[in-house]
Amino acid sequence: MTQLENLNRALAVIEASLEGDVDYEAAARAAGCSRYQLERMFPYLANVSLAEYVRRRKMTRAASDLLDRDARVIDVALRYGYDSPTAFARAFKRVHGVSPSEAKSEGVKLASYPRLVFTLSVKGEEPMDYKIVEMPAFRVVGVPSTGEWELEDAGEKAVQYWVDVEPQVDALLGLSDGEPAGLLGVQFCRDGAFDGYMACVATQAPCPDGMAVRVVPAATYAVFECTGDVSTAMGELWHRVLSEWLPSSGFSWESGSDVERYLSRDMHAADSRSELWLPVVRAE
Template sequence: MLERLNEALGHIEEHLVTELHGDLDPAELARIAATSEYHFRRLFSALAGMPLSEYVRRRRLTVAGAEVLAGERTLLEIAVRYGYGSGEAFARAFRAVHGVGPGEARRTGAALRSQPRMSFRLVVEGNSSMKYRTVAKDAFRIVGSRARVPLVYEGENAAIAAQIRGLGQETLDRLAGLSAGAPAGLVSAVVHLTCSREEGAELDHWYGVTGAPDAAPEGFETLDLPAGTWAVFENEGPYPQALQYLWRDVFTQWFPSNPYESRPGPEILSVRPSADWTTAAAELWIPVEHTAA
């Protein structure tokens, strides 16, 4: 998998100059990586720490920046070479990345920012293995509260904490009594609104329980999920760091090493905290589908 991902990165490099090779097609990148476009975008964001489109933009303007400083082509020629329809559009994009306009950079020889070419490799840290199982699950429904929150990689997510506190203990007890399936009890469900996994990206966070497809208790929102396969990962350790690291490891280690890819759907987390909330055991449910060998 990693070899194919690196082949896709090579294809990106070949298509930075759109005037020569045309613009990049994400579907073609996914084909090279032997996966779906949906999974490729999500996996790329998790591995690279930025969306695919942002990486391409930074690489393209890094290479264009060298041409601006070289002074061998006009700024309009450079803009066209890298896929910009006008000098103004190129100047805006250039300034967003480099902090200075192309004309000023050429006149003053300003220092520009560089986005290095990426390559992916598997780094083994320690000798522990990931514990997982797959579950074929019928259609079901998440019942509970939904809030728009930012993605936070480390430490407490204040927006999620505020959402749960705002429900009140009486509502939480009522929700817990509605649990009717696995994962059992109160769960968090994260619905990514885009393929971006950048810190701060907005997502929908559900807090509630899993229930039957026709469950619709008054006062709660519902999220319907089709039948499908789920990969279930188990973890235990310091709270919340161990849970956040589990999410990271699934996308940076497990997916590149196993014949599965993600499919559309929420990522569901069931947490069993210690009495003082310093540690927790967890199950993370990720919607997946098996890929051909």
């Protein structure tokens, strides 16, 4: 079964559980990935977060139910997993621009968000060159992230993280003596969940004070080249890999540690070179 088919199976699971609490873990299993990966992948494919998609679908169904004059707002709220009428009213107004009570009035305009279906789009753009690399586990030394990184604010936190790390980059590069060579940005994943981010290098050198040692597990990687300011070019590459390459590649995104490799000291130069290393397994 292809990644595209698995993603549509996940959408079917979500659709079937809109009433009550959506079973995100079951949806992730249907997609053949972890919940964390599904939530990361979804915005690249749908241009909206998974949480917002679910909210829109719930509120679309709720609006339809409220058109029944006998329907009570509290009953509809409970049907779609909201124990608090206030929370339901807030979510409803965010989607429709009116309160649930106002939605029952004749002539009120309501929004409708249909169920998504993922399809393969052939765009005829430049080919996506990649190579498959079998990588044994490797030791890294670097500067670990601190605090909680929620999916919704991870990008913003990553930007500030790199600003804070910049003064230590040359010291890190001086430790590099292994493969993959150069400065790395590793997003660790353990048991299908985010387990920290680290600017680091592959090395057997002793760990300096203020830094940390971790091991990136052995994995099969699909490696993609990137050219341009990483603050924009890398995000665009992620979008193409997850929306264009992965669904038709014959691979699935493995629940492992993602690696970005920065080959140019000035990561924000127009000709900066970098790589995306995506852990993959053959799709079943």
